[in-house]
Amino acid sequence: MMELVLDLLSWVCLLAGAAFLLIGAIGVLRFPDFYTRLHAVSVCDTLGAGLVLVGLMLQGGLSLVTVKLLLMFCFMMFTGPTAVHALAEAALQGKLKPLVDDRES
Amino acid sequence: MEHFIDIVLLGLLMITGFAIVRMRSLLAVAMLTSIYSLLSASLFMVLDAVDVALTEAAIGAGISTILMLATIALTTDREKAPRHTPLLPLVVVFTTGAALIYGTLDMPHYGDPDAPVHRRMAAAYLHDTPEEIGVPNVVTSVLASYRGYDTLGEVTVIFTAGIGVLALLGYRTRRRNIQSPAIKKLVVLRVIAKLFLPLILLFALYILFHGDYGPGGGFQAGVIFATGFILYALAFGLGNAQRLIPQRLLHVLAAAGVLIYAAVGIEGMLLGGKFLEYRVLADDPVTGQHLGIMLIELGVGITVAAVMLIIYFGFVSRQHSGDS
Numbered sequence: 029m030m031e032l033v034l035d036l037l038s039w040v041c042l043l044a045g046a047a048f049l050l051i052g053a054i055g056v057l058r059f060p061d062f063y064t065r066l067h068a069v070s071v072c073d074t075l076g077a078g079l080v081l082v083g084l085m086l087q088g089g090l091s092l093v094t095v096k097l098l099l100m101f102c103f104m105m106f107t108g109p110t111a112v113h114a115l116a117e118a119a120l121q122g123k124l125k126p127l128v129d130d131r132e133s
Numbered sequence: 134m135e136h137f138i139d140i141v142l143l144g145l146l147m148i149t150g151f152a153i154v155r156m157r158s159l160l161a162v163a164m165l166t167s168i169y170s171l172l173s174a175s176l177f178m179v180l181d182a183v184d185v186a187l188t189e190a191a192i193g194a195g196i197s198t199i200l201m202l203a204t205i206a207l208t209t210d211r212e213k214a215p216r217h218t219p220l221l222p223l224v225v226v227f228t229t230g231a232a233l234i235y236g237t238l239d240m241p242h243y244g245d246p247d248a249p250v251h252r253r254m255a256a257a258y259l260h261d262t263p264e265e266i267g268v269p270n271v272v273t274s275v276l277a278s279y280r281g282y283d284t285l286g287e288v289t290v291i292f293t294a295g296i297g298v299l300a301l302l303g304y305r306t307r308r309r310n311i312q313s314p315a316i317k318k319l320v321v322l323r324v325i326a327k328l329f330l331p332l333i334l335l336f337a338l339y340i341l342f343h344g345d346y347g348p349g350g351g352f353q354a355g356v357i358f359a360t361g362f363i364l365y366a367l368a369f370g371l372g373n374a375q376r377l378i379p380q381r382l383l384h385v386l387a388a389a390g391v392l393i394y395a396a397v398g399i400e401g402m403l404l405g406g407k408f409l410e411y412r413v414l415a416d417d418p419v420t421g422q423h424l425g426i427m428l429i430e431l432g433v434g435i436t437v438a439a440v441m442l443i444i445y446f447g448f449v450s451r452q453h454s455g456d457s
Contacts, residue, residue, distance in 0.1 A: 110325040
């Protein structure tokens with residue numbers, strides 16, 4: 029019974045993660061400028077990859093594999109947002125203007 | 134299921150290949166080659182070749198992308214429009230390709246159990262490794278022990294590449310720390326880089342000394358080691374990085390790695406064995422093999438890390454001097 033619950037939970041995580049990654053990919057294609065695309069990538073990637081790793085951890089059970097996956101999870105939680113932050117900051121320093129909606133102002 | 138993954142990966146590889154040919158922006162091409170390497174690494178992973186996958190991911194997707202970007206920063210990021218019609222090259226490529234495909238017809242089929250390599254060499258390696266060498270990872274035993282000559286050759290090639298870059302580009306040591314002001318403002322990047330640098334170096338050591346038991350070895354470890362220092366150079370400036378590892382030290386290290394490798398071979402000769410025969414290194418043959426493999430992996434790692442840093446510093450130090 030317990031195993032079935034864990035299996036179900038892990039598949040929910042895996043599929044949700046895959047869905048987030050897909051949404052992120054669509055966002056990169058569809059969003060209008062660099063910053064919004066970066067936004068799509070960073071949020072969906074961190075969440076999607078994180079969920080996939082959590083799903084795999086549930087599949088792994090209490091083992092060395094799970095520890096390694098946990099380390100990867102921590103690593104990605106730090107590196108993903110940092111990389112995107114550095115990219116956005118570099119683009120801003122490089123005088124790439126964000127697309128703003130100026131109809132209201 | 135595995136076939137499905139194979140087909141998807143190979144399809145993506147083909148798409149990436151065509152995109153690389155069509156692109157004119159070299160920055161995009163550099164990123165696409167990185168993706169190509171990552172896809173190849175996944176493909177190797179599906180084929181259960183974890184060592185090759187790790188190498189491809191670390192070298193192909195990791196450091197060669199960095200080196201390519203450094204080269205582009207030094208030269209130009211647009212591909213020149215071709216001046217000739219592509220007809221003659223196309224004919225040459227097609228003829229060569231057809232000849233190569235014709236040549237593969239004589240080769241044994243993919244996965245054929247009767248292929249010579251599976252009947253003699255692979256079977257012997259798989260059979261003899263547990264008792265002769267006693268390492269769980271057969272790839273390491275083949276690479277470092279049975280095929281030690283080849284690996285020595287590879288390390289020498291890498292060393293020669295480092296010398297070539299030094300001879301062509303030279304190097305400049307920076308007294309002042311030169312860094313673009315844009316990166317100075319990236320506080321988050323600097324903090325995270327500082328936090329992760331020890332972890333990256335620790336991971337490189339793990340890959341180096343765990344190569345007997347799992348995927349890994351000197352080549353991958355050296356590249357990961359170099360990547361850690363390149364990250365430091367990116368976040369804290371080239372001058373600081375060169376103060377951390379002086380250029381002279383890199384030159385010594387690049388040579389030292391090859392010399393350690395060759396010295397292990399000669400030590401075997403002095404102890405009454407053949408060149409690169411490890412079992413005479415200790416009283417127990419298996420212990421000798423362990424010792425020999427560990428030492429030569431260390432040599433490989435040192436040379437690879439030093440040469441990668443020499444190439445990187447060689448490119449980047451010129452780039453800054455061009456500006457001023």
